[in-house]
Amino acid sequence: MKEILKKAQKEHYAVGAFNFSTAEILKAIVAAAKELKSPIIAATSEGEGKFFGWREAVAMVEVWRHATGLPIILNLDHGKSLAMIKKVVAAGYNAVHFDGSGLPYAQNLTETCDVVKYIREVEKTFDRQIIVEGELGYLRGASSLHKEKLEIKESDLTSPEQALDFVERTGVDSLAIVIGNAHGVFKAGEEKLHLRRLAEIKEAVGDKVFLVLHGGSGIPAGDVKKAIELGIVKVNINTELRLAYKAGLDKELAEHPDETTPYKLLESSFEEVKKVVEEKIKLFGSENKV
Numbered sequence: 373m374k375e376i377l378k379k380a381q382k383e384h385y386a387v388g389a390f391n392f393s394t395a396e397i398l399k400a401i402v403a404a405a406k407e408l409k410s411p412i413i414a415a416t417s418e419g420e421g422k423f424f425g426w427r428e429a430v431a432m433v434e435v436w437r438h439a440t441g442l443p444i445i446l447n448l449d450h451g452k453s454l455a456m457i458k459k460v461v462a463a464g465y466n467a468v469h470f471d472g473s474g475l476p477y478a479q480n481l482t483e484t485c486d487v488v489k490y491i492r493e494v495e496k497t498f499d500r501q502i503i504v505e506g507e508l509g510y511l512r513g514a515s516s517l518h519k520e521k522l523e524i525k526e527s528d529l530t531s532p533e534q535a536l537d538f539v540e541r542t543g544v545d546s547l548a549i550v551i552g553n554a555h556g557v558f559k560a561g562e563e564k565l566h567l568r569r570l571a572e573i574k575e576a577v578g579d580k581v582f583l584v585l586h587g588g589s590g591i592p593a594g595d596v597k598k599a600i601e602l603g604i605v606k607v608n609i610n611t612e613l614r615l616a617y618k619a620g621l622d623k624e625l626a627e628h629p630d631e632t633t634p635y636k637l638l639e640s641s642f643e644e645v646k647k648v649v650e651e652k653i654k655l656f657g658s659e660n661k662v
């Protein structure tokens with residue numbers, strides 16, 4: 373599993389982490405990856421995983437791995453406690469993101485260290501490989517369409533010195549950083565990345581950690597491309613998939629108000645989500661990397 377991100381780091385592309393909460397969204401993500409021969413990360417937040425079922429998500433991803441031969445990592449997105457991490461690890465997830473970014477720095481350090489210690493024990497005892505991601509900086513927003521203007525303060529951004537300290541003291545495999553990114557799509561004012569800050573963070577941490585860009589929806593493509601050139605190896609996408617899903621469903625319901633067959637009603641959603649994933653895979657440069 374870690375090899376998937378190592379290869380991306382070495383060859384300067386990024387692997388997309390796409391959130392799902394229903395079977396047809398996962399199917400659309402996998403279909404796009406299969407067509408473009410791309411490795412992918414399928415992700416559930418705590419809420420999405422609870423809705424889908426943790427073991428059910430593991431089983432479904434396993435089926436898709438067998439059916440397609442693709443490297444697919446199943447990741448918990450924004451786990452907020454060690455108890456939650458333990459739950460998904462027991463279910464069989466391959467990657468966990470512990471988000472302690474809302475905690476004071478010392479507490480984030482301590483709690484992330486506890487998570488890493490637990491994961492390393494599981495890896496040793498059960499001969500498994502599990503990727504652990506930590507987070508530093510204040511990531512604003514939520515994965516939806518926002519009417520208000522996005523304002524990111526200098527103090528929200530991840531500090532390069534703290535990033536190095538955090539990576540060395542916790543031993544995380546990946547680090548989510550804040551460089552102007554935010555969750556969601558903002559109608560007023562786009563998300564502009566602070567690429568200089570990213571370069572400084574990369575300079576500080578080198579190849580010790582996989583750098584992760586959350587809030588990938590709504591960031592101009594040119595900025596995402598440059599961020600990948602500067603060292604981002606995982607980009608998280610959720611809101612654009614949600615918007616595509618809803619647009620597809622709205623269209624079907626408007627055009628066929630009497631339709632009652634779920635697989636017909638969901639056909640457009642499937643196609644719209646697949647289209648977004650294809651675009652992102654091409655943008656991230658992970659096409660033909662399996």
Ligand code: 13P
Pocket residue numbers: 391449450514515516554555556557585586587588589590608609610611612
């Ligand atoms: P977006 O909803 O902005 O795409 O962010 C997704 C994300 O970062 C999941 O962790």
